[in-house]
Amino acid sequence: MNALSIRNLTKIYNNGFQALQGIDLDVQAGDFFALLGPNGAGKSTTIGIISSLVTATSGDVTVFDYDLRKQRDLAKSCIGIVPQEINFNQFETPQQIVLNQAGYYGMPRKEAIRRAETCLKQMDLWDKRNDVSRRLSGGMKRRLMIARAMVHSPKLLVLDEPTAGVDIEIRRSMWEMMQEVNRQGTTIILTTHYLEEAESLCRNIAIINHGRIVEHSDMAGLLARLHVNHFVLDLAAPLVSTPAIPGYHIERLSDYSLDVGVPKEEGLNKLFALLSEQNIQVVSLKNKSNRLEQLFMDLIDSTKQQGAT
Amino acid sequence: MNSAIAFKTIVVKEVRRFTRIWPQTLLPPAVTTALYFLIFGKLIGDRIGPIDGASYMEYIVPGIILMSVISHSYANVVSSFYSTKFQRHIEELLVAPVPNWVILAGYVCGGIVRGIMVGLVVAAISLLFTKIDVAHPWITVAVFMLTATLFALAGFINAVFAESFDDIAIIPSFVLTPLSYLGGVFYSVSMLPGIWQKISLGNPILYMINAFRYGLIDVTDVDIQIAFAITGGFIVFLTLFSLYLLHKGVGIKN
Numbered sequence: 098m099n100a101l102s103i104r105n106l107t108k109i110y111n112n113g114f115q116a117l118q119g120i121d122l123d124v125q126a127g128d129f130f131a132l133l134g135p136n137g138a139g140k141s142t143t144i145g146i147i148s149s150l151v152t153a154t155s156g157d158v159t160v161f162d163y164d165l166r167k168q169r170d171l172a173k174s175c176i177g178i179v180p181q182e183i184n185f186n187q188f189e190t191p192q193q194i195v196l197n198q199a200g201y202y203g204m205p206r207k208e209a210i211r212r213a214e215t216c217l218k219q220m221d222l223w224d225k226r227n228d229v230s231r232r233l234s235g236g237m238k239r240r241l242m243i244a245r246a247m248v249h250s251p252k253l254l255v256l257d258e259p260t261a262g263v264d265i266e267i268r269r270s271m272w273e274m275m276q277e278v279n280r281q282g283t284t285i286i287l288t289t290h291y292l293e294e295a296e297s298l299c300r301n302i303a304i305i306n307h308g309r310i311v312e313h314s315d316m317a318g319l320l321a322r323l324h325v326n327h328f329v330l331d332l333a334a335p336l337v338s339t340p341a342i343p344g345y346h347i348e349r350l351s352d353y354s355l356d357v358g359v360p361k362e363e364g365l366n367k368l369f370a371l372l373s374e375q376n377i378q379v380v381s382l383k384n385k386s387n388r389l390e391q392l393f394m395d396l397i398d399s400t401k402q403q404g405a406t
Numbered sequence: 407m408n409s410a411i412a413f414k415t416i417v418v419k420e421v422r423r424f425t426r427i428w429p430q431t432l433l434p435p436a437v438t439t440a441l442y443f444l445i446f447g448k449l450i451g452d453r454i455g456p457i458d459g460a461s462y463m464e465y466i467v468p469g470i471i472l473m474s475v476i477s478h479s480y481a482n483v484v485s486s487f488y489s490t491k492f493q494r495h496i497e498e499l500l501v502a503p504v505p506n507w508v509i510l511a512g513y514v515c516g517g518i519v520r521g522i523m524v525g526l527v528v529a530a531i532s533l534l535f536t537k538i539d540v541a542h543p544w545i546t547v548a549v550f551m552l553t554a555t556l557f558a559l560a561g562f563i564n565a566v567f568a569e570s571f572d573d574i575a576i577i578p579s580f581v582l583t584p585l586s587y588l589g590g591v592f593y594s595v596s597m598l599p600g601i602w603q604k605i606s607l608g609n610p611i612l613y614m615i616n617a618f619r620y621g622l623i624d625v626t627d628v629d630i631q632i633a634f635a636i637t638g639g640f641i642v643f644l645t646l647f648s649l650y651l652l653h654k655g656v657g658i659k660n
């Protein structure tokens with residue numbers, strides 16, 4: 098079963114701007130899914146529509162087979178939303194915020210109190226439950242929004258850039274929390290523009306740019322399709338100019354280092370042989386880890402070119 | 407069942423909000439109206455003869471109570487719903503399966519409760535100055551509740567359209583307060599020159615104040631049935647308009 102299914106979704110804002118140009122998306126139940134795209138690509142618009150905060154111009158959305166238009170209440174009960182911007186009442190306490198949200202979902206008081214405790218504990222906020230939420234740190238505020246989104250035990254949790262602007266340590270602990278939630282059976286959709294985040298967390302991925310889905314596949318398959326690996330080479334002697342080697346994309350990073358794009362079919366041995374011919378001695382090399390980034394840039398460049406023609 | 411819980415959650419949240427900030431919400435009306443009673447009712451009123459058989463103090467008590475109810479039920483909903491919108495926690499309601507009428511009813515009830523509390527505070531203060539035997543208790547309660555409802559709804563609509571904090575101050579300062587003062591809180595319309603009497607009758611607040619005065623001390627310038635018809639008509643219209651705005655997502659959805 099699909100946790101989320103989107104067909105031909107478009108959105109034209111009141112000012113006439115078309116943020117979504119007809120997107121299709123399928124996310125299987127149980128998946129950990131990344132919706133990746135640069136700023137302004139249409140991620141938040143898509144999530145806004147899924148969460149009933151933005152009205153779609155046309156197209157269909159179903160959540161666990163409930164049509165978002167025709168069976169809105171059932172669909173809503175399946176979804177938990179963690180928005181990009183802080184949107185709780187900062188004068189209330191975390192416990193109050195989570196309890197109110199449970200009330201809006203129609204949960205009886207006793208059960209709400211129990212669920213709020215579970216969620217706040219899971220997000221490591223139980224000690225802070227009675228603090229004014231305005232005083233929480235940035236990472237805690239985001240976790241509070243996750244606790245609030247989970248209080249009605251949604252089958253699908255949607256997080257819009259949950260780790261934007263939080264430091265690396267908090268980001269990692271949030272990753273663990275999200276993975277734990279996913280292991281317990283909740284489908285997770287995450288938007289991000291951190292590629293590393295998508296790569297290390299998600300099984301399936303869609304890339305969105307200028308309101309269009311430009312890629313929709315599983316992460317492993319996508320990475321396997323990368324045909325160029327990037328390496329940074331440290332050199333024994335300084336270089337005056339960038340060497341040219343046909344078939345390789347070479348950039349000079351400094352006098353002593355080069356960034357080389359190595360096509361898979363060419364391989365490293367051949368590269369070293371060609372460099373030796375030019376008297377360039379390599380001392381050491383490292384793999385540039387953000388492979389996905391390159392792919393991402395390629396995809397985005399290619400959509401730009403399509404747009405230009 | 408679900409809607410009942412959601413409704414209760416909104417009302418409790420609303421009441422907690424204004425009781426938490428009681429120095430801003432419950433204390434000022436107590437102070438201002440105590441001054442009204444002292445200055446207009448006592449100091450000046452003692453030199454003014456009775457109006458329609460009531461002492462001046464008795465005459466102004468109903469209007470001052472109702473004027474406080476009007477401004478506070480309005481203020482509660484307009485500022486609460488506007489800041490809910492402004493700080494975006496309206497989204498908590500929109501993502502959940504809460505029907506629009508429950509959102510409206512919840513906020514309006516919050517405004518009514520604030521109106522009731524302020525009304526009771528002001529009535530208690532009036533007891534320091536005069537004693538009133540309620541003439542028509544049911545009419546008093548009905549006019550009180552209907553007026554609070556009407557202005558809570560009006561505050562809701564103001565909040566829906568408001569795009570800045572200025573927008574939530576304009577109507578109370580430039581419409582509600584003048585209409586209340588000109589609605590016969592301090593005088594009987596029969597004291598006005600002819601043309602102004604006619605103009606005053608176009609002011610809906612005049613009918614509510616007089617109906618309330620009728621309920622409390624059995625004195626009125628207008629027909630009570632007309633007053634109920636006008637108030638009821640406004641309530642129906644404002645309710646339907648609010649639901650329409652929510653349905654369209656005006657001011658809250660893109």
Ligand SMILES: Nc1ncnc2c1ncn2[C@@H]1O[C@H](COP(=O)(O)OP(=O)(O)O)[C@@H](O)[C@H]1O
Binds near residue numbers: 116
């Ligand atoms: N309310 C709005 N009115 C007009 N344009 C909007 C509105 N919200 C977003 N946009 C535009 O729609 C595009 C997509 O925005 P968004 O979905 O927020 O992107 P993302 O979340 O991927 O950064 C952007 O160009 C943005 O400027």
Ligand SMILES: [Mg+2]
Binds near residue numbers: 140142181257258
């Ligand atoms: Mg966004």
